[in-house]
Amino acid sequence: MTGARDDTPLWLFADQLGPAVHGGDHAHREVLLVEARHALRKRRYYRQKLHIVLSALRHADRDLGDRATLITADTYTDALQRFGRPVLVHQPTSFAAEKFVHRLEEQGLVADVLPTPTFALPRAEFEQWAGNRTRFRMEDFYRDQRRRFDVLMRGSEPEGNRWNFDEENREPPPKKQTRLDVPAPYQPREDDIDDQVRHDLDRMDLDTVGADGPRLFAVTPTEAQRALTRFIEHRLPAFGRHEDAIMGGDWAMSHSLLSVPLNLGVLHPLDAVHAAEQAYRNRCAPLAAVEGFIRQILGWCEYMWHLYWHFGENYVDHNELNAHTPLPDWWKDLDADAVTAECLRHALLGVRDRGCTHHIQRLMVLGNHALQRGYHPRELTEWFATAYVDGFRWVMPTNVVGMSQHADGGRLATKPYAAGGAYINKMSDHCGDCAYDPRKRLGDDACPFTAGYWSFVHRHQNRLARNNRTRRVVQSMERLGDLEDVLAQEKGRTRF
Known part of the structure; x- marks a missing residue:
């Protein structure tokens, strides 16, 4: 860090709410959280998505206790000016937000910008891997990820002598069944924070789409760990075979439903990967199911993150x-x-x-x-x-x-x-x-x-x-x- 002191507060975006961001070397820092009303009105969002984001922010404020200051303002700039001190921030997760942070840095509102800690592979290391490639294959990246993090490996060779069990994970839905015979996924219990979020969203009268409803996804590190544990212990063994199937009466089937906590930063990808690998080592889940799940996270999700930055802002x-x-x-x-x-x-x-x-x-x-x-x-x-x-x-x-x-x-x-x-x-x-x-x-x-x-x-x-x-x-x-x-x-x- 070049522009931040040891007591510089840490500003967390709504998708950077986990201990990988505010714990470890930063566990001593004061934390700033911002609800920006302009950001909620900027696009026509799905109603429950706004609920999830606000619930995540407010739960982080509660869980961090005296460390946290939550400011509600019209814009992020307004909030930072009201806060009155330069902040430290990690690299945000979009081109627009990254440009915005650099403008705040020029204005003296941001003291320094650190690398993103919510993914396994740092952006700089992906750029070294990408080199001068003009064509990209996820399988190449995925194998290097397995080697780099020593996941499902036996020395230099993949577990089971195969890198990929995708062919075993393409079975159609079972006949004469309307649901898979697996326990239901974890669902968090809504609390007073969720009630207040729903009330506030109603009061804001935003232009949203979709139904309101109970919160189905984890938004705190504690909830994320519970969701991960339930998936690993009760659903992972059945995950692989019907991974690509669709059942009208069973929307979740045996999927993990962990993408929300992963993308909020409250669950680190390596925590999910290591938990799945341990289930295989303990003979609690078959290799094909474990490999398929790990490929989704350590392979595909990481791959999409890095290619977003590598391909550039105009790729869209x-x-x-x-x-x-x-x-x-x-x-x-x-x-x-x-x-x-x-x-x-x-x-x-x-x-x-x-x-x-x-x-x-x-x-x-x-x-x-x-x-x-x-x-x-x-x-x-x-x-x-x-x-x-x-x-x-x-x-x-x-x-x-x-x-x-x-x-x-x-x-x-x-x-x-x-x-x-x-x-x-x-x-x-x-x-x-x-x-x-x-x-x-x-x-x-x-x-x-x-x-x-x-x-x-x-x-x-x-x-x-x-x-x-x-x-x-x-x-x-x-x-x-x-x-x-x-x-x-x-x-x-x-x-x-």
Whole structure:
């Protein structure tokens, strides 16, 4: 530290609320917390997301006791000026916030900026790893992460002599079951702080979207540890097999639901990773389930964080597939009742009622639909960032622009993640009760994902024909005898 004294107070952003930030070498420091009303009004956020953020801040204020000062102000600058002393801050988690902190530093309101402590790998070390790469593979990064942190390793070799058990984690939902036979996930008990947050949000009369409801996710380090413990002890053993499956009657299935506390900074990724590894060492969970969970956190989550910074602030403007369709009102308003397709309706219900769906619903239902219909990738990224309870600013650009919408032209993913109704029929239990037939691409009961898939392939056939992984789908499209009718049908479709 160059500009901070040993008694300089520490300012915590709302996604930096864990002991990795305010503990350790900083455990002696006074802590500043800020509720900025302007930030709450800046965008149309999901209602429960605002509740989670405010609850996290206020619980941190209570738990830190005399160390903490919580200021409610119109803006962060107003709060810092009222506080009256320069503060120390860790690197924030978005480009906009980083620029803002540097302006505050120039004004003398911030004494120094320290590296982000809420991820396993420091940003500088990722830049060394990235070097001059122009193409990125998560598997390369993930293996290096395993080696670096000595996770699931036997000397220099991976546990079980395999780095990746993904093929064993792709089973469809079990037949003749509406739910997985696993204990329910941890749910925190709301308290007087949550009651006051709900009252204050009602009083502010903000333009929000989605339903209010009980808080489902951990927002304190204590709650996060309870959520992690319950997952490891009761749900991790069943996690792997049906990791990619979707069940209409079981929204959580055996997923950990730890993305909120991880992204709030109240749970450190290495704590979750080490707990899962220990479960395997203790023979309490199978290797495939443990490896799949660790890959999500030490692999994918860390990878998305670092690529957000590496690809740069303008990455979100990539639009290689020339997608310019605005998001429809039923999508933005989470009007699931306006949707007929069961898979899409259930996904919107999940966002409307909980602000959360698991990764396959995000990628292969919502993302797949948006890709087929050509929704604008920047607008879609903004929607995911504001509508999902775990959708912080760094999370969504690479997940949406790169992975989901292939808008970066293949810099992140080697092929577009487009699929027809057959995939959804295999991996979910939705299609049996749906008015649309996943086997049909033409007619009133034609599945909008099946028909939309062929429309997408036709629209981008030149690009897909040059890709070894998608060349065959273009050849299959050329053999469709009813292609022109399908294209005409999809051009005029307004109902999904």
